[in-house]
Amino acid sequence: xxxxxxxxxxxxxxxxxxxxxxxxxxxxxxxxxxxxxxxxxxxxxxxxxxxxxxxxxxxxxxxxxxxxxxxxxxxxxxxxxxxxxxxxxxxxxxxxxxxxxxxxxxxxxxxxxxxxxxxxxxxxxxxxxxx
Numbered sequence: 203x204x205x206x207x208x209x210x211x212x213x214x215x216x217x218x219x220x221x222x223x224x225x226x227x228x229x230x231x232x233x234x235x236x237x238x239x240x241x242x243x244x245x246x247x248x249x250x251x252x253x254x255x256x257x258x259x260x261x262x263x264x265x266x267x268x269x270x271x272x273x274x275x276x277x278x279x280x281x282x283x284x285x286x287x288x289x290x291x292x293x294x295x296x297x298x299x300x301x302x303x304x305x306x307x308x309x310x311x312x313x314x315x316x317x318x319x320x321x322x323x324x325x326x327x328x329x330x331x332x333x
Contacts, residue, residue: 243249257270 259271
């Protein structure tokens with residue numbers, strides 16, 4: 203015989219109720235806030251284009267100000283270094299390049315060999331006799 207599911211009341215509901223209350227407060231604040239005019243931008247200016255022009259220190263937009271070209275280049279170099287580091291960490295120790303590692307992973311997927319093993323790289327057949 204099956205029974206109906208029952209709603210269990212208790213103190214474990216407090217975090218959920220707090221989250222719902224916080225959502226209600228945040229929704230009320232966002233719905234009642236008026237942002238007004240964009241500060242520093244003339245009426246009818248394309249804000250996105252103006253920010254882009256200001257970032258590269260170009261005077262084509264409606265807003266001219268300090269340029270952020272150096273900050274943009276530093277971020278670009280930092281992201282490039284992070285990407286290179288990720289590729290370097292993705293390389294296998296026994297192979298020479300990331301392309302070789304990717305090719306062997308694809309070859310293992312086609313042949314049915316496990317590409318990722320949690321047992322230190324040994325095949326399942328190697329550990330059957332060990333206990």
